[in-house]
Amino acid sequence: MWKITENSFDPKRLRHFETALTQGNGYVGTRATFDEHYPGEQRTTFVHGVFDDVPVVFTHLVNFPDWTALDIILAGERFSLAEGKLLEYRRRLNLHNGVLTRFVRWESPQGHVSKLIFSRFASLANQHLLCQRVLITPENYSGEVRIESRLDAGTDTMRYQQWNWLDQGVEDGSIWLRLQTSATKIEAAMAQKVFFSGGSEAEILMPNVVKMPSICTSCQAETGQTIYFEKFSSLCTSRECEDPKSGSLSILAEMAQEPWEAAYAANEQAWQKEWDRNDVLIEGDAEAQLALRFSIYHLLIAAPRTDEQVNIGAKTLSGYGYHGHAFWDTEIFMLPFFTFTRPEIARNLLSYRYHNLPGAREKALEGGFQGAQFPWESAGDGREVTPTWVPDPADRKSLIRIWTGDIEIHISSDIAFAIVQYWRLSGDDAFMAQRGAEVILDSAKFWASRLEWNPQTSQYHLSNVIGPDEYHDHVDDNAFTNYLTRWHLHTAVALAEWLKTYDAQAASLLFTKLGVDEQSLADWATMADQLYCPGENNQGLIEQFGGYFQRVDALASDFDPRTESVQSILGIEGANASQVLKQPDVMMLMYLLPELFSHETIQANYDYYTPRTDLTFGSSLGPSIQAIMATRLGSQADAYENFMRAARADIEDVRGNASDGIHGASAGGLWQAAVFGFGGLRVEDDYWYVKPHLPAHWKRLQFKFVWRGQEQLVDIRAQEEQS
């Protein structure tokens, strides 16, 4: 249960597999395009933190020169799946070591049959190293085998040319290239080297073509003789390396005697270590097992292990969707996996928010508020980068106003929530004192300035917001936002008290820096108490926002069967006017703050909101949380259905948009659904417990997590039926 396989080649699924089989190591991510090019492909290599400016969406991850490209010319004919006959085809991503292998038997237009075996990986042992190999065997002919490779400075990003060429050359048997992003001025260097054996009259040329240093190899191969071609590429940037050129060249210079075997073994070892900490074992459900490992794999290859200045975009490093921007998807959906199994990575991701406080302060100030307001979309420098306007697909002269950057404000509390969760799990008081507290207190200050006092109700309110359910915008008193804000203010007050005890001097310095004093804390406590949070109505229901129950009632199933979201069917205004949800805010609230609600209340709200939620084509964030809530209510069938809906998002492309990249939140949500849902793991202040609810056909669920620095193992086995 470790291998994602593609057993025949279907051009219609080209981009889906490019996403699904993406490789990476937490520094670099590369989509699984074919080495030799195919029409309609999306060749993409991203590096964390390498953003550049672009119209409309402000900033996007920059596509790097493609390290995988090979032109293979066999006895004068160019190898391409778009020509000739494909006699055999198998592709396989081994999740256990991150190696992608492709086996091809190909008959050329002239009838020459060749066997080609491609392998490649982005080393987890050395994140700057990218390895590729191809074995070529002519089966019924002999002739010249030519393989050409290059570093292309002309690489574009969604047709945008972001790179300025700086310099290039040939040194120590490697070609190299230096580039710089045009606005953000990040320098990148790549180098490349080739090993080649198995034929006669072997020749390696390295033409230093302007903007495209190249390596051209050729040899004569006899029938049945196998040519071994190994290519190693390295990549460094000025973000982590003083001299990217020397950095990338030295990685290749230091390679061992048998470079492929050595690099392969080191990578495998690093992956083994990773899975030892992260694997979740499911017995009795092969599909669930593979899908969960697939999700964990995609979280692991996107996870920054050595960088505190980057976050994980909503589509990880696997596609152009959302341009590499990070959302609450990280803190609420992906982070728990890291917080529980790889706290070092969780700390990096949370530190990203700490380092980007200046951007959050700028956003608060621009809105006329105080403190720190985190951006709905965040990229290289932590400033708000949500597009304000995007072209209307239906009318090329119109634009659609995107409001989330202005009023989807719950993200500041989501970040605070993730920090507290990390603290609770790790016991990392130093992090909380040095970084976490500043984030939580300064964003509490934002909330205090953002709350609106209403003398009629004698309460505080939050009007004109968007909750997680984005089908409804410009709403007042969104339950999720208001409850989380109240939690945030209470938490900030308690945290301030803790900090005074933990490190009085640090507390004093921080309070001075933020302009927070005892009066502020007292005010926050009062404001939290006086913040309106919608209570249960006579049916036990919490209204998602003020006036929601007056919207046109409709169930998602009213629109079935369908192949698109309810919002697509009704239009933006139509969905806004209805009760159909993209995702259920009240369920999300009850998931995060379960202590506030009784079992009966949760049940009543689950029963009301579930049929009104577009779980199939609404938010990809919905199903995993829905699965967890269903397990808590004992609705095992619903739980499993939603678990599998999340499981299939990218592996099966059930939403039809996997080509844009992996749904990172869905992957993280799937882990939560397995561990917190079926596994029933709950963590309190100073203990943890499990209340398992395994699906009936599951034989076993085993997972690990780290609790206060120590690894915990939970192994749940279904009772053997009496025979």
Added chain:
Amino acid sequence: MWKITENSFDPKRLRHFETALTQGNGYVGTRATFDEHYPGEQRTTFVHGVFDDVPVVFTHLVNFPDWTALDIILAGERFSLAEGKLLEYRRRLNLHNGVLTRFVRWESPQGHVSKLIFSRFASLANQHLLCQRVLITPENYSGEVRIESRLDAGTDTMRYQQWNWLDQGVEDGSIWLRLQTSATKIEAAMAQKVFFSGGSEAEILMPNVVKMPSICTSCQAETGQTIYFEKFSSLCTSRECEDPKSGSLSILAEMAQEPWEAAYAANEQAWQKEWDRNDVLIEGDAEAQLALRFSIYHLLIAAPRTDEQVNIGAKTLSGYGYHGHAFWDTEIFMLPFFTFTRPEIARNLLSYRYHNLPGAREKALEGGFQGAQFPWESAGDGREVTPTWVPDPADRKSLIRIWTGDIEIHISSDIAFAIVQYWRLSGDDAFMAQRGAEVILDSAKFWASRLEWNPQTSQYHLSNVIGPDEYHDHVDDNAFTNYLTRWHLHTAVALAEWLKTYDAQAASLLFTKLGVDEQSLADWATMADQLYCPGENNQGLIEQFGGYFQRVDALASDFDPRTESVQSILGIEGANASQVLKQPDVMMLMYLLPELFSHETIQANYDYYTPRTDLTFGSSLGPSIQAIMATRLGSQADAYENFMRAARADIEDVRGNASDGIHGASAGGLWQAAVFGFGGLRVEDDYWYVKPHLPAHWKRLQFKFVWRGQEQLVDIRAQEEQS
């Protein structure tokens, strides 16, 4: 008076000279960047009609692979004006034959002195042929001279990668490359060939580098020995050529024995023929003479001689300003030059409007109107391509709404006006019957549907428009628009009557096609009579639009001294609220329809509107028309001042934006100011006459034009002073 010279190199003027020295032949236009690259340059080659889609501005001219690029390596050092010492530098564009020459003596960082003489031209004899030569002489060293050239498929357009690579190769001693625009699917092929002599051990390699076929030449040169390097490039597209690759290769294959000399002579002959028809001779004013020839040159190199499906963009083919989009600048400012001297070209440009009637009909329909409404900005397919929103330079999250595409509607009448002017000059009844009439009648139908009946005034009105003066938008009853509309409707009725007589069957078919009948014609006549056109007030003034006289009164000189437009100083809203004009609509109206106004009325309006017009930094369209009106009123000093203001727009860059491209309307206006203003040429229905008003220091003004197929020469000599 034929040479534009640059006698020393000033990097600050880099982009200005790139525009000013642009070369072309009416098919292709190339900015005058240096062969060897310089930081901050804007290397650009445009081909008429080759547009592709792009965000925000919808469509833009696509930058082609640069045919001029050369990397020159002299004894191991790369030639670059950014390094070493520039001992001598002269550059010269010969307007008489379109050849650009650069003479450079350069000392390398290591002290090697070389003389380099570059020449190049886009052949006017064969519009697909581009010629380039460099002569290199080592003065104090001997060593290897290497010259590398290429066709680069990675060329971007304002950082946008519009090209899809199709194919490439090396054939018959030429490299070639096939590309395709990504959305509009226009195929382009380029080929390139090199001749090389003068040194020893000469070598030519043609590496077929993927996406960048290259030619690398090298030889050994002795001190004092001159190396001759000649490069020929060819370019064809699927717009005019069935097989662009074969087309471009055959042009190079067919080259003569002494290719440079032969191509040079053919080009010179073609230019001689052109100037024989177009030159305007001014004696006694060297600056005016050179500026006028400069303007004519830029009109000639942008003029489509073989293509009816393209127009001339506001910035010709010389820069990125306005993205290659065509405005009324063509019909009202540039076309008279062609109509009077090159009617075949005028016919092509007017046919562009005829062929693009479908786009104009689509625009009318989208606005809820009938007939044909021409787009304010037009590109490849004649649909409206005015950007609706552009980023606000002051706030990256805001956009500015551009209203001209919605409500600057006078262009439909401007086109009708230009067609009638062409008809009057050429007597080309066939064109009018087959094409012109359909344009004029169908746009009359648009006007009839657009007019608004007001029962209070018992008149028709046009509210919510923008006139030529774009400082004021959303105005009602703009004098220019309303008078031109009335003229258009009357003209359409008269034209319909003419057509019935000229070709009754054609008339009947056209009326049926357009849904026009006798009742329509009667309605149009009535509507024209009942259309409100503001008359003189008690001071003899015509109000530019309803309520203009109530705006805050201000003179342009109130803001002097200044280096920016009054709109920049006051802001968009501030300028809108004032009486200051970008250009004077009432003067423009009196220029086009002089028969409607008495001398006294013109004088009164000239005296009122002139000081309220931002002639220095307002519209570049203003000064030339102002000069003409001044000559008619006998204000010779004002006339000359405004003539020279227009003359210096690009040659001196007085507006500071010549880097965006040539002000095509200003160039065309300058010709009109010379011929219609100082020359005093007026054309009536069946005769023409001149009423010269030469500036006092001009000794002679000679110009030619074509009247009903026959060349007319006007030669005006100032009376010799009595000695």
